[in-house]
Amino acid sequence: MRPSSSLAAAAALLVAVLVSGCGVTERQRVSYEPEEFDSTTTHTRSFTASEARTCEAARRALLSQGYMITAATQELVTGRKSFQPASEVHVEVEFRVVCAREGGKARSTIAFASALQDRYGVKKVNNSASLGVGAIGSLSLPFSSSDDAMVKVASETLTDDRFYDRFFSLIERYLPESVIDEAAAPPQARPAEVRPVAPAQPPAEAPLRAVPLSPTRG
Numbered sequence: 001m002r003p004s005s006s007l008a009a010a011a012a013l014l015v016a017v018l019v020s021g022c023g024v025t026e027r028q029r030v031s032y033e034p035e036e037f038d039s040t041t042t043h044t045r046s047f048t049a050s051e052a053r054t055c056e057a058a059r060r061a062l063l064s065q066g067y068m069i070t071a072a073t074q075e076l077v078t079g080r081k082s083f084q085p086a087s088e089v090h091v092e093v094e095f096r097v098v099c100a101r102e103g104g105k106a107r108s109t110i111a112f113a114s115a116l117q118d119r120y121g122v123k124k125v126n127n128s129a130s131l132g133v134g135a136i137g138s139l140s141l142p143f144s145s146s147d148d149a150m151v152k153v154a155s156e157t158l159t160d161d162r163f164y165d166r167f168f169s170l171i172e173r174y175l176p177e178s179v180i181d182e183a184a185a186p187p188q189a190r191p192a193e194v195r196p197v198a199p200a201q202p203p204a205e206a207p208l209r210a211v212p213l214s215p216t217r218g
Helices: 003-031 051-064 161-174 177-184
Strands: 044-047 068-072 076-086 089-101 109-133 137-157
Touching: 044 161, 051 068, 051 076, 051 089, 051 109, 051 161, 109 161
Parallel strands: none
Antiparallel strands: 044 109, 068 076, 076 089, 089 109, 109 137
16 A cells, blocks of 8 residues: 555544544533523522521421421521432432512512532542651552542432422412411401591570560459
8 A cells, every 4th residue: 555545544543433433522512501591490589488487497398308408597497408328328308498578579489499419429538658767768558458538429300390390389288377278268358447427416406585564454
């Protein structure tokens, strides 16, 4: 084979490799879905209650599911829960709820909920033993030991609609019954103001007039 033919074949092979690499990169970009900010119902829910009552209901909802509360105010609740799906896999879920007044309404609150899931795996760390000698320095011995350490391998925000629907339904169960009854009851019409009627005054009596006596005739 001539050198020119070999060079042409090598160039063609290089171009094919580059094209295939670009195709893989393009497919990877397509498979990644960027944030579109097109949904506002997954992480939010409106409640007919004040911010303090809504966050208190969220705190009780998390406590009922075994979450350890790390912060609780009238506008913010955070909690953490650990899971062990496998012997060498550890998962932690951190729940965060923010309660904010909805517009100018005094008894309407929006609850913003988000859950962050961190996944940890076991990683073995090898430790080699060494012995220090005064004049020589350190001397590495042929034996070693290994320790297990938990290392974070993944972290993501949960976006399952059913997960948050169950949580918001649980908040409604822990809202005070008086708040739910007030929200369900139709507004009552304000009774008309009744003004007191003044008692009727008796008719005024006409003043008596003196009638002159007629002279007696003889």
